[in-house]
Amino acid sequence: MYWASRRVSERRNLSFKAETRAAAGAALEVAAGKVERLATDHPDYFPLYTDQGRWKHGKEAWTNWCEGFLGGQMWLFHELGLGEDWRVRAEHYSKLVEERQYDDQVHDLGFVLCPTWKKWWELTGDDTRRQVVIQGGTTMATRFNTKGKYLRSFLAPDSIFIDIMMNVGIIAVAGLETGDQNLIDIAEQHCETTRKYLVRGDGSTSHEGIFDLDSGEFLRQTTQQGWRDDSSWARGLAWSLYGFTSMYSLTGNPHWLATAQLTADYWLEHTSGADPVPPNDFDEPDPVRRWESSAAACAASGLIMLASLATDDDQARRYHDQAEVTVARLCEPEFVAYEDAWEGVLKHGSYHEAKQLGVDESVMWGEYFFVETLARVVQAP
Numbered sequence: 001m002y003w004a005s006r007r008v009s010e011r012r013n014l015s016f017k018a019e020t021r022a023a024a025g026a027a028l029e030v031a032a033g034k035v036e037r038l039a040t041d042h043p044d045y046f047p048l049y050t051d052q053g054r055w056k057h058g059k060e061a062w063t064n065w066c067e068g069f070l071g072g073q074m075w076l077f078h079e080l081g082l083g084e085d086w087r088v089r090a091e092h093y094s095k096l097v098e099e100r101q102y103d104d105q106v107h108d109l110g111f112v113l114c115p116t117w118k119k120w121w122e123l124t125g126d127d128t129r130r131q132v133v134i135q136g137g138t139t140m141a142t143r144f145n146t147k148g149k150y151l152r153s154f155l156a157p158d159s160i161f162i163d164i165m166m167n168v169g170i171i172a173v174a175g176l177e178t179g180d181q182n183l184i185d186i187a188e189q190h191c192e193t194t195r196k197y198l199v200r201g202d203g204s205t206s207h208e209g210i211f212d213l214d215s216g217e218f219l220r221q222t223t224q225q226g227w228r229d230d231s232s233w234a235r236g237l238a239w240s241l242y243g244f245t246s247m248y249s250l251t252g253n254p255h256w257l258a259t260a261q262l263t264a265d266y267w268l269e270h271t272s273g274a275d276p277v278p279p280n281d282f283d284e285p286d287p288v289r290r291w292e293s294s295a296a297a298c299a300a301s302g303l304i305m306l307a308s309l310a311t312d313d314d315q316a317r318r319y320h321d322q323a324e325v326t327v328a329r330l331c332e333p334e335f336v337a338y339e340d341a342w343e344g345v346l347k348h349g350s351y352h353e354a355k356q357l358g359v360d361e362s363v364m365w366g367e368y369f370f371v372e373t374l375a376r377v378v379q380a381p
């Protein structure tokens with residue numbers, strides 16, 4: 001069920017309180033109902049975010065990265081035993097994104113192919129599914145800038161995003177599966193560059209970095225979706241936490257475990273003893289909107305994974321406990337749309353505040369990572 005293949009063995013599998021498991025089970029039922037309704041009302045449609053709670057609208061997408069999250073939720077419902085129909089639906093929605101294995105225009109092939117084709121391969125062991133993942137990783141690797149040693153963002157050749165940490169793993173998987181050392185090196189070098197230029201000393205992260213294309217020299221930190229160039233966009237921090245944890249899980253490189261823990265410690269410093277659901281940016285003074293729930297959903301999933309892998313028992317317990325507090329909060333009616341009128345599951349997510357896209361709405365990746373987190377909770381011992 002996990003994003004990463006877990007080549008590093010889990011050190012522990014911590015349990016959740018009965019009330020958290022019950023809340024997660026109830027939220028999962030709501031989620032399955034909402035996804036079923038979306039697939040019935042709008043077959044083969046891939047929304048990014050709701051508009052006043054409705055999935056179907058004509059608003060801008062900005063970029064093309066969320067098509068794996070619907071099939072991914074369906075695979076999780078199938079894995080959780082919520083009915084045979086989910087396998088059929090999951091296969092169908094995975095096939096709809098099969099061609100994306102060749103898409104070299106975005107940095108998001110991990111988002112598209114890991115919840116769908118990688119999951120399908122892991123559940124069946126089927127080599128044809130594995131080949132799609134390998135091709136996806138190979139395609140992603142063509143975005144590597146050899147001078148700057150980074151995978152370029154969809155936006156421009158001189159741009160690196162923290163988000164790419166959620167996608168670099170598919171290159172590592174392709175390298176590990178084929179024995180292609182060049183692919184493994186590209187994945188490792190991208191992580192090294194991200195660590196060096198986007199992860200700050202206090203564990204906060206920059207959204208974007210800009211390079212000189214002629215020399216490969218790093219020029220500056222900047223942002224697209226955060227508050228300021230020098231601030232810490234909450235979802236970017238969650239992408240970093242989860243992405244470095246996945247890369248440690250895949251490669252066993254202790255540097256990525258240390259980086260994941262550095263970002264996780266920043267997350268905990270800013271969310272422990274307070275509302276565990278952050279605003280869009282940790283540094284924004286008096287944020288207009290209180291929450292960016294998709295960041296919390298992704299961070300909770302990453303913290304559970306990190307708690308299972310951390311070498312120190314006390315640190316692991318802190319990560320796990322904060323994940324549990326976050327899950328409990330996200331399952332409250334403030335966040336879960338138990339009512340039918342709101343078509344998404346998780347309310348109060350934000351896509352792009354500066355562009356006013358999907359602000360204080362349900363967002364498709366928030367839905368996916370919320371369901372993934374809930375699945376981890378109900379499957380824990």
Ligand code: GLY
Pocket residue numbers: 163225235351
């Ligand atoms: N660009 C991916 C995100 O909004 O997190």
